[in-house]
Amino acid sequence: MIQAAITSIGLQLLHFMVALASAPLLVGSTRFAKSRLQGRRGASPIQPYRDLLRLMRKETVLAHDASWIFRITPYLVFALMAAAAGMVPMFALDLPLASIGDLIAIVALLATARFFQALAGLDIGTAFGGMGASRDALIGSLAEPAVLMVAFAVALVAGTTALPAIVRFVLSGGVGVEVSLALALIALVIVAIAENGRIPVDNPATHLELTMVHEAMVLEYSGRDLALIEAAQMLKLLVFVSLIASLFAPWGLAVAADGFDFAELLGGMAVFVLHLLAAALLIAVFEVSVAKMRVFRVVEFLGAAFILAVLAVVFRFVTDVS
Amino acid sequence: MLTLTLLGLLFLLILGIAAPFLRPERLALRAVHGGVGGFALAFGIAASVRVVAGGEVTELELPLGLPWMGAHFRLDDLAAFFMAAINLATAMVMVFADGYAARQPEPARALAPLPVFLAACNLVLLANDAFVFVLAWELMSIASWLLVLANHRDGACRHAAYVYLVMASLSVLLLLLAFGALAGAGGDYRFAALREATERPALATLAVVLAMLGAGSKAGLAPLHVWLPLAHPAAPSHVSALLSGVMVKVAIYGLTRFLFDLAGAPSWWWGVALIVVGASSALLGILYALMQRDLKRLLAYSTIENVGIIAFALGLSLSFRANELFDLSALALAAALAHVLNHAFFKSLLFCGAGVILEATRLRDIEHMGGLVRRMPYTSLFMLMGALAAAGLPPLNGFVSKWLVFQSVFASSSLTDNLPRLVVPLMGAVLALAAALSAAGFVRAFGLTFLGRPRSEAAAKAVEPGGAMPTGLALLAGICLLLGVVPVLGLALAESAAHGVIGVALPVGAVGGIFLAPLGTGGAAYAGLLVFLVVLGLALGTRALLGRLWPERRRRAAAWDCGFPDPSPATQYTASGFSQPLRRVFATSVFRARETVDMPPPGDERPARLEVRLVDPAWDWGVEPLRRAVEAVTLGLNALQFLSIRRYLSLMFGALVVLLLVVAAQQ
Incomplete structure (x- = not known):
């Protein structure tokens, strides 16, 4: 009993460490792959670690008008993302934290982070902060229902919204190739692109003010606060990549409930690294092959995700004559 | 307990009659608010104990009213649950009112109707025949109409009260006809007799339609919601809180009583009708709230959204019931009732907070606010909690009930009727959209009100009031947090009431301990306390760890703003600007939103104007x-x-x- 508790806490801590350690690597390798595809040499994949470290050590410059909301937001957003990352399986299933909330709760944690991020954007009272918050509200209000509908479709297949139970169901081979799941996958990928501010919705590398969404919201942050927000953003990408991987391709995850097998754990890690590299490559290929959209075209892009997710649910309802 | 409650209601009526004669005014305010608050607290605690302990159904017949009929009263689980919800919220609003009402221009005008209003609300819940029910309903309408009229010198307020009176009369007329159609020619209007009534199906159908329209219009369901955003904001803020937090709930009680109890076994279309109406009210309500500039009207539209969510869950419960899926029906009803409870608290909190802002700045237009977080730190903290709850985000209580509603939506694949099977997922998608929009709506409401730089002189000079007002807000905010972090408290109440109505309990372990697992252990679960502690722990831990690794250096400077900070507060984003993308995407067709831009040619010194028109x-x-x-x-x-x-x-x-x-x- 006690040993099981220690093992599961140890697993959770290991999971946190792996998540924190690999999130910058995911972003770094995406950037690296992208620059190679564009014919540039690009910075090394470990550059994000250096950036974070540099920002952590720097002095924080706060605007005169910054209130307590602006100051707590970096810590809160980081904590919310870390909590979400702690609930999504990456290399092992049956994390103790996964039982405190289901898929809807994970979506809600991300939504709370967005809420505070947007408030911080409005806090200083600059035009750019407000613009970022306003556009982010638009993106969020289309992306969140799409995720909820994806959760609905998946829950219809697996019979629950508890993430470990869904993954277990997929692993058990209880699910074949299904139209509704394919639609849900496409919808979730679109949402992941939008939520993480990737091209074509937003450009994480932009320095042209009028095209920024996320960068405009966090424009006033500097030093340690900025580092935390960047880290949270990296964690968010990791959360979405692991979510997609664990819902649609969970094979190779270490199943901790049947005992703590070291070899299995290593296998899970290997698969996780493979997932990350595949995601980095796919994002990079996608980003070099499309152009950024106008803000109002994003609505159609995300609207498509929403409709696809609703279709996934309806298909499931129509085909399922139990 | 029923007898004691009725005696208490009698005291409240006497208090209402005596209130205008009490002198001096200060004493009258104390007496009425204290009396109403005290009675409400007593009723609320007694009723919650009654719900959880699961007492007997008590009935009482008094030789009042119509001589051949008498007046019938009854206290069962459903009535006790609503009593708990509305009275506990009222008690806390009264704490706020004790500080707030004295600052109103004519506080005495809202005094006499206040106890009568609370008594009438409770009487509706206790009525056991159609006569007492309709009489109490009408008394509640008239008392609240007088409360709305408290600022009678304002023309807009008089207009709002007039529209309200017309709609309230319409609602009571429809309810009268509904009871008539249900009782049929026999004319026995005791609820016990109505339950037994086996009228022709056509008449029963008519009764259900009329009751949905009558109670629905009082609750603010679209398309009969037009009075609500006029009347609720027109009243003084503590009254707005009571109207949105309490009276709307009594209307929902009427709907629940009629559909789940009096009208007999549900047909398949009852649920579908409520689901469609509920989902469209939710979406329309929150979209309209997103376009509002008046803080209190915004909150009133958000009430329409939440009533829509409740109606949706009620409809879902009816659909499950029609398909004889009683455990899922109990789950959906418990979700609806949990949202009744949660909304009563967080909407009261938001309206009271809006009252504090109104007192401090004399402003209702959020375009002129801004920067209040620095002038009013406590109010901003409590309002932030209210905004999080209304946006349905953890760890506040709004999330818990929305989560439960989504859980019951996700269980809807076991429905067997074909139309509900198609309608539920589609309307569930609409509800998900409304939920996401509510987060955007409350970012806008809170952000534009409290954050940024003050957009007017009044906002820059706001002074936070002390005393009873912040205490009332703190109480309400505390309850919202408590119900969010320990959701078992609220759900235990809702579950017992749903059990009483449907006759089936939720699975074992559904509401035990810190884990909320509505579909039984092993299914989806939510542990509010653990989520709260984990996030809090991670945030504080990160801060401590980073502080130890690299001592923090912090400096205040001018805002960066890409190198060109403009000192004028007018360069900030406005509320209308914030919602412009959403308006272009969603409101162009629904509200026929039109923008007219008047850009003067060079040399002309007129200011440029941008005008937005919306129609409901x-x-x-x-x-x-x-x-x-x-x-x-x-x-x-x-x-x-x-x-x-x-x-x-x-x-x-x-x-x-x-x-x-x-x-x-x-x-």
Whole structure:
């Protein structure tokens, strides 16, 4: 009993460490792959670690008008993302934290982070902060229902919204190739692109003010606060990549409930690294092959995700004559 | 307990009558708010104990009212649950009112109707025959109408009260007809008799439609919601809190009582109708809230959204019940009731907070606010909690009930009727959209009000009031957090009431301990306390760890703003600007939002203007044609007023003949 508790806490801590350690690597390798595809040499994949470290050590410059909301937001957003990352399986299933909330709760944690991020954007009272918050509200209000509908479709297949139970169901081979799941996958990928501010919705590398969404919201942050927000953003990408991987391709995850097998754990890690590299490559290929959209075209892009997710649910309802 | 409660209600009525004669005014305010708050607290605690302990159903017949019928009262689980919800919220609003009302221009005007209002609300819940029910309902409407009229010197307020009175009369008329149709020709209006009534299906259908319209219009369901955003904000803020937090809940009680108890076994279409109406109210309500500039109107529209969510869950519960899936029906009903409880608290909190802002700045237009977080730190903290709850985000209580509603939506694949199977996922998608939009709406409401730089002199000089007002807010915010972090408290109440109505308990372990697992252990679970502690722990831990690794250096400087900070607060984003993308995407078709830009040519010194027009389709296509029809009919009938006596006599004779013919034809 006690040993099981220690093992599961140890697993959770290991999971946190792996998540924190690999999130910058995911972003770094995406950037690296992208620059190679564009014919540039690009910075090394470990550059994000250096950036974070540099920002952590720097002095924080706060605007005169910054209130307590602006100051707590970096810590809160980081904590919310870390909590979400702690609930999504990456290399092992049956994390103790996964039982405190289901898929809807994970979506809600991300939504709370967005809420505070947007408030911080409005806090200083600059035009750019407000613009970022306003556009982010638009993106969020289309992306969140799409995720909820994806959760609905998946829950219809697996019979629950508890993430470990869904993954277990997929692993058990209880699910074949299904139209509704394919639609849900496409919808979730679109949402992941939008939520993480990737091209074509937003450009994480932009320095042209009028095209920024996320960068405009966090424009006033500097030093340690900025580092935390960047880290949270990296964690968010990791959360979405692991979510997609664990819902649609969970094979190779270490199943901790049947005992703590070291070899299995290593296998899970290997698969996780493979997932990350595949995601980095796919994002990079996608980003070099499309152009950024106008803000109002994003609505159609995300609207498509929403409709696809609703279709996934309806298909499931129509085909399922139990 | 029933007898004691009725005695308490009698005291409240006496307090209402005595209130205008109490002198001095300060004492009268204390006495009324203290009295109402004290009684509400007692009722609320007694009722919650009654729900959780699961007491017997008690009935009482008094020789009042109609001589051949008497007045019947009954206290069961459902009534006790609503009593708990509305009275506990009222008690806390009264703490706020003790500080707030004295600062109003004519506080005494809202005094006498206040105890009467609370008594009438409770009486509706306790009624056990149609006569007492409708009488109490009407008393509640009139008392609240007087409360709305408290600022009677304001023309807009008088107009709002007038519209409200008309809609309230319409609602009571429809309910009267509904009871009539249900009781049929027998005319036994005791609820016990109505339950047994086996009328022709056509009449029963008519009764259900009428009851949905009557109670729905009082609750603020689209498309009969037009009065709500006028009347709720027009009243003083503590009254707005009572109208949105309490009275709307009594209307939902009426709907629940009629559909789940009196009208018998549900047909498949009841649920579908409520699901569609509920989901569209939720979406319309929150979209309209997103476009509002007036803080209190924004909150009133958000009430429409939440009532929509509740109606949706009620409809889902009815659909499950019609398919004999009683455990899922109990789950959906518990979700609806949990949202009733949660909304009562967080909407009261938000309206009271809006009252504090109104007191401190005299402003209602959020375009002129901003920067209040620095002037009013406590109010901003409590309002932030209210905004998080209204946006349905953890760890506040709004998330818990929305989560439960989504859980019951996700369980809907076991429905067997074909139409609900198609409607539920589609309307569930609409509800998900509304939930996401509510987060955007409350980012806007909170952000533009409290954050940024002050957009007007009044906002820059706001002073946070002390005393009872912040205490009331703190109490309400504390309850919202408590119900969010320890959701078992609220759900235990809702579950017992749902159990009483449906007759089936939720699975074992659904509401035990810190884990909320509505579909039984092993299914989806939510542990509010753990989520709260984990996030808090991670945030504080990160801060401590980073502080130890690299001592923090912090400096204040001018804002960066890409190198060109503009000192004028007018360069900030505005509320209308914030919602412009959402307006272009969602409101162009629904509200026919139109923007007209007036850009003067160079050399012309007129300021450029951008004007936005929105219409509420319910006004243009619902109320306005109805108003014109009524006007046309009454003008037409006006001709009858100026006839000669000969014509009147012949008309009467004609009417008599027609009636005799009808009677003859019937036999």
